[in-house]
Amino acid sequence: VGCDRSKNLVDICGEKNVQAFVCDALSVPIHSGSCDACISIAVIHHFSTAERRAAAIRELARLLRPGGTALVYVWAMEQEYKNHKSKYLKEKNGSKDKEEINTAATQGPLSDQMPNNSSQDSARSGRLLNDSKDKGCDADSRLPVHTNRTSFHSQDLLVPWHLKGDTGKKGESVNTASFAAGCKELPELSSVFHRYYHVFCEGELEAVCRSLDCVRVLKSYYDQGNWCVVLEKL
Numbered sequence: 001v002g003c004d005r006s007k008n009l010v011d012i013c014g015e016k017n018v019q020a021f022v023c024d025a026l027s028v029p030i031h032s033g034s035c036d037a038c039i040s041i042a043v044i045h046h047f048s049t050a051e052r053r054a055a056a057i058r059e060l061a062r063l064l065r066p067g068g069t070a071l072v073y074v075w076a077m078e079q080e081y082k083n084h085k086s087k088y089l090k091e092k093n094g095s096k097d098k099e100e101i102n103t104a105a106t107q108g109p110l111s112d113q114m115p116n117n118s119s120q121d122s123a124r125s126g127r128l129l130n131d132s133k134d135k136g137c138d139a140d141s142r143l144p145v146h147t148n149r150t151s152f153h154s155q156d157l158l159v160p161w162h163l164k165g166d167t168g169k170k171g172e173s174v175n176t177a178s179f180a181a182g183c184k185e186l187p188e189l190s191s192v193f194h195r196y197y198h199v200f201c202e203g204e205l206e207a208v209c210r211s212l213d214c215v216r217v218l219k220s221y222y223d224q225g226n227w228c229v230v231l232e233k234l
């Protein structure tokens with residue numbers, strides 16, 4: 001059984017005969033202690049505070065039966081680790097996006113970003129941020145915009161997300177509506193959205209898990225630009 005914040009993505013699961021429902025990761029409508037195992041892949045790094053990130057892990061633990069296990073993946077600050085670059089850094093601008101994604105071997109964002117042109121992205125990002133400023137946003141609170149396929153220079157940032165249009169042909173881009181749940185009006189297809197990320201430093205995810213009294217860390221490791229933990233419900 002899967003769950004997601006986006007109704008349109010959950011509808012796609014239904015079309016593929018996969019059981020899924022819409023919910024918030026901080027409040028999952030499943031009975032406590034009813035799951036043998038849970039996975040959270042490329043989700044918790046989207047929560048904007050340390051308290052919410054810890055709460056998301058605690059909610060995973062609530063769902064587990066005693067002795068049940070959970071696997072958590074988050075994006076790593078260290079995209080180059082032990083002298084090896086992650087797949088994210090190795091992917092060159094202009095490379096063809098993969099239609100499918102193996103979460104155990106690659107980054108969450110790789111499946112939903114188009115390859116970018118740095119100068120074009122920077123210009124477009126600047127326009128969008130200036131628009132936000134004009135609408136009354138506090139300029140001092142703005143986050144840095146990341147350049148795709150490069151190392152991170154901040155733990156809290158915005159990653160450009162290129163909206164892909166519906167080509168109407170099998171195997172090509174997905175309908176934009178399925179990636180814009182909650183948007184009342186879709187912008188032009190060339191628009192770039194910005195997704196918030198908190199990228200985790202080495203030891204940070206494990207430290208958050210160890211701060212909770214409901215789980216113990218069975219394993220902690222690095223995998224292709226992600227920090228990962230396997231937890232057990234106490």
